[in-house]
Amino acid sequence: MKVLPVTSVQVADTEEFIYQPPAKATNASRILVKPNLGYPVAPPVTVSINILKKVLQGLRQVSPNGEILIVEGVCSPVSLEEIAHRHGLYGILDEGMQLLDADKLPMSEYPNLSPSPVRYKSMFAPTMLQEVDCCITVGAFKKTNLKGKELISASLKNLYGLFPRSRYKARSSHSRGQLHRPSVPLILQDVYFSIGYLFAGAVVDGDLRFVSDDWRPDKGKTFPFGKIFFGDDILAVDRRACELAKETVPDYLDTIENLRQLSNI
Template sequence: MRVHLVDAEKFVYVPPAAAHNARQVLIKPNLGYPAGPPVTVGMSVLGEVIAGIRRVNGSTEIWIVEGVCHRLEAAVIARKLGLDALLTEGVHFLDADNLPCKPYPNRAKVPQRFAELWAPQLLEEVDCRISVGALKRTVLKDAVLMSCALKNLYGLFPRERYRARSPHARGQLHRPDVHRVICDVYTTIGILFDGAVVDGTQKFISKDWQPDIGTPAPCGKVIWGDDLLAVDREACRLAGEGMPAYLELIDWAQAAAGG
């Protein structure tokens, strides 16, 4: 699958085929913290994703869905980040934590940890799904974790079900190994997604596990395509911070399954 790597100021989004005749499109952006890019995605990139959908389908309903990882409510964070300017006619914001959920079966031949994961029913009700992630590096247990298009999907899982010590986070999805859980995320809901965009205008570098405390560095690119894994690989290559273990684990699992 082709992956596009373009200068951020020249980013023109062409949505996946599923968006062209869709009645409803779901966009999952990384807006989980009350801090601007590169902790979260930039409104210019998210706005161009919406504009690209509108160019091919002027009548579809667009649902921007995010579940935050903070004590502040999702609507408050969205407003602080400037999302209101993008909520024009037919474009709506929904807090993932307030949506009805259902279990999604793990399609992996051998799940890493979860045989199923709970996520919003809306994922199955829409006709097209697009992940819009930031480009972020954290470090967990001395291993690099890149948050791009696939890790971005964590915000769809209900915190009440997957919380651990903190009620604001999804700690159960980091145990015992976040990379193996990300494999399960891919084979439950990741495979439903039709497109991915990573805002690499800047990359975010954390010296530890904290995904909102760190240092920005310029990259000047946007990475996008129809395949989450291919987009993640290119985004990680661009960042130059090392390839996360989940990409290799998914490759091994697909090879073992003959996929």
């Protein structure tokens, strides 16, 4: 297995974090930012507005005239607009930034480029992903537990919010239950090879760590961590966050990395 070098990921103490965007963001006309803001709950269930502000500031410095689109799809009965208001998101946006509800955007079918798809040969996500110059995912660092198995959620799992609930809902219309079958770690393979590879940058907000005793990603315990992870590769960023948090690196990262070596991505 190819192991990505630690130098591919930057780690900063929360107070000293200054975002350095990927090269694709420089002088970009349009940048898409996918933050983890799907719940009306404070960090670490969601990303810190202060960290998101620093990400947006970093992007604005390298793309002073670019359009920055903050795109999220909620996992709650509460609307995205109300969640954004509660978190104070509107207060950090400049005139060239706007918030968009992923569920309300035009969708396109993205082929699954994995050499071995798990469930989906293609997946539907906002057309906008292929209409921008650069995509950035900004995830929170969370651990949940389902049937005795731990699940680490960071910058890759954050992409679940981009998939339309109308197509991927199960019992609840507020979530994307179909993306939990047969399991999240398995479906994350399809997610990466459908849209994950399109993301040129990843940030994991590890100022606080979230740990749940069960499957619920919005109810659990909070622990101080004080680290922010960022880089150009989703897999490497998530891996480094797990290593420094002394969490077991999830198998899905190894599996995706092995498959990526076999693909043309």
